[in-house]
Amino acid sequence: xxxxxxTRAEDFPEWYQAVVREADLAELSPTRGCMIIKPWGxxxxxxxxxxxxxxxxxxxxxxxxxxxxxxxxxxxxxxxHVDGFAKEMAVVTHHRLxxxxxxLKPDPDAELTEPLILRPTSExxxxxxxxxxxxxxRDLPLKLNQWANVVRxxxxxxxxxxxxxxxxxxxxxxxxxxxDAMEETMWALEMYRSVVEDVMAIPVxxxxxxxxxxxxxxxxxxxxxxxxQDGKALQAGTSHYLGTHFAEAQNIRxxxxxxxxxxxxxxxxxxxxxxxxxxxxxxxxDDGLRTPPAMAPRQIVIVPMLRGKPEDAExxxxxxxxxxxxxxGWALGSPMRAYVDIKDARPADKRWDWVRRGAPLICEIxxxxxxxxxxxxIKRNGLREGEKIKxxxxxxxxxxxxAPGLLETMQQELFAEAKARTESNIxxxxxxxxxxxxYYGTDxxxxxxxGWARVHWSRPTGAALEEVGNRLKSLKLTIxxxxxxxxxxxxxxxxxxxxxxxxxxxxxxx
RNA sequence: CGGGGUGUAGCUCAGCCUGGUAGAGCAUUAGCUUUGGGAGCUAAGGGUCGCGAGUUCGAAUCCCGCCGCCCCGACCA
Numbered sequence: 001x002x003x004x005x006x007t008r009a010e011d012f013p014e015w016y017q018a019v020v021r022e023a024d025l026a027e028l029s030p031t032r033g034c035m036i037i038k039p040w041g042x043x044x045x046x047x048x049x050x051x052x053x054x055x056x057x058x059x060x061x062x063x064x065x066x067x068x069x070x071x072x073x074x075x076x077x078x079x080x081h082v083d084g085f086a087k088e089m090a091v092v093t094h095h096r097l098x099x100x101x102x103x104l105k106p107d108p109d110a111e112l113t114e115p116l117i118l119r120p121t122s123e124x125x126x127x128x129x130x131x132x133x134x135x136x137x138r139d140l141p142l143k144l145n146q147w148a149n150v151v152r153x154x155x156x157x158x159x160x161x162x163x164x165x166x167x168x169x170x171x172x173x174x175x176x177x178x179x180d181a182m183e184e185t186m187w188a189l190e191m192y193r194s195v196v197e198d199v200m201a202i203p204v205x206x207x208x209x210x211x212x213x214x215x216x217x218x219x220x221x222x223x224x225x226x227x228x229q230d231g232k233a234l235q236a237g238t239s240h241y242l243g244t245h246f247a248e249a250q251n252i253r254x255x256x257x258x259x260x261x262x263x264x265x266x267x268x269x270x271x272x273x274x275x276x277x278x279x280x281x282x283x284x285x286d287d288g289l290r291t292p293p294a295m296a297p298r299q300i301v302i303v304p305m306l307r308g309k310p311e312d313a314e315x316x317x318x319x320x321x322x323x324x325x326x327x328x329g330w331a332l333g334s335p336m337r338a339y340v341d342i343k344d345a346r347p348a349d350k351r352w353d354w355v356r357r358g359a360p361l362i363c364e365i366x367x368x369x370x371x372x373x374x375x376x377x378i379k380r381n382g383l384r385e386g387e388k389i390k391x392x393x394x395x396x397x398x399x400x401x402x403a404p405g406l407l408e409t410m411q412q413e414l415f416a417e418a419k420a421r422t423e424s425n426i427x428x429x430x431x432x433x434x435x436x437x438x439y440y441g442t443d444x445x446x447x448x449x450x451g452w453a454r455v456h457w458s459r460p461t462g463a464a465l466e467e468v469g470n471r472l473k474s475l476k477l478t479i480x481x482x483x484x485x486x487x488x489x490x491x492x493x494x495x496x497x498x499x500x501x502x503x504x505x506x507x508x509x510x
Numbered sequence: 511c512g513g514g515g516u517g518u519a520g521c522u523c524a525g526c527c528u529g530g531u532a533g534a535g536c537a538u539u540a541g542c543u544u545u546g547g548g549a550g551c552u553a554a555g556g557g558u559c560g561c562g563a564g565u566u567c568g569a570a571u572c573c574c575g576c577c578g579c580c581c582c583g584a585c586c587a
Binding site: 003005011017021028084085087088121155235238240305309348349352369376391 | 511521522578
């Protein structure tokens, strides 16, 4: 019997929601489409922030904070950008409420002369600042980052994966030329890969988005794509080379060494709380979440087998000493995070709570363990042997010595497991569109597992690309990206039959 | 925004077809028992049956409208 009522095989979307709820990550709020991130979920996000913020700063970026509300007129400046976001913007129109016929309503006499939009992303207001801050080539490169909330009025929301409000990080940089801006774009992509793979243990494929999937206003968009346990792709981070589009729209220029006024080349890059959804769908099992040790707010949770008797005091002391000792140790490059759960609840209930949350190591310590100087624990990956829970008993001193290694091994095992699953579910051998149709089927009985397709194409543009998109859409497929690692030679284009120039990944996506 | 489903106690749901004034399990609280692993017994508390209007002597149940949630679609750096 599993800790969750729904299994992945029975109903993947139901199972996903069960994990979010049962692992105490988040819940829906009374505000439509928005979620309340609970302590365990927020702790996971904060781990992500800590890891990524350190890398962003180490590479020479400073953190800033721009307003959540942006004057509407700012968005009118970049045409493609407007097209991309206009349909999902929340607009602030009034600055006062008034009792009208017994109900609170926006005061008609308090309408803003210019509406404000809740930022869906900050290119426009940051670009405005750039145009004032950048005067000379000596001011470049300018490298900013902000941790913020953004709002996109989505029609259909899903916890973590797509909500009306979410938390993210947005990097914005300005450079003297394309080469420097492209270096930044690729740096951000690689930095994302390293955090997502090394810290979250989610394997990804780095690549460039096709023209029709670009960020509105970008010259080139790169992404990291991750395969979920249902075979769907999740865009886990994006990095954009914006060319001079925003510089033109917002007059971001610098005086070059020859004294001329030159347009800056800008970039932007972002990752969001969506990654937590990706972590759930990569590492979750039928007992809940398996939190990668590097991401776990608490890596070792000790559940004392308290029995409401005098000897409880001794047992509590034993556990407190053990935690203190563990917290002096280091694992995965940080001090270990151990915790004793002394909540007045039944030990078995507490154990299962931590199993569902996915604490990497859960120690269940009773009076006998304390008397014998032992630690009894379970590993969240490899939790069961058959149907039974598999527990381990070792001497306390050995546990303290082994704990960092256990956490590091678990981190590697989770990554290796996901990596193997991803690789074995990317299929080659599709030579024509008909091959794709055969594999993915024309009618959607989505219960059957379908991974990704790796195919060659001639990289059509414009109307021809749109046609390709439509054909794929009939199979509910999208082009995810063209991996940075390309083969030496290409076959025929799967769509047109002409010689191909690029290898791309095709998948169903979140 | 379109199609389908659904909404009854904190959670999972029964009751609805065939109208008669609210149920179960889990959870909560209290007591006793139990104690190396999601305990047992007893008792108690907890519900404007999503919201509104209608039919009726009487509506969780029938009719109409609206809303939320879930799935599919459209849309979605």
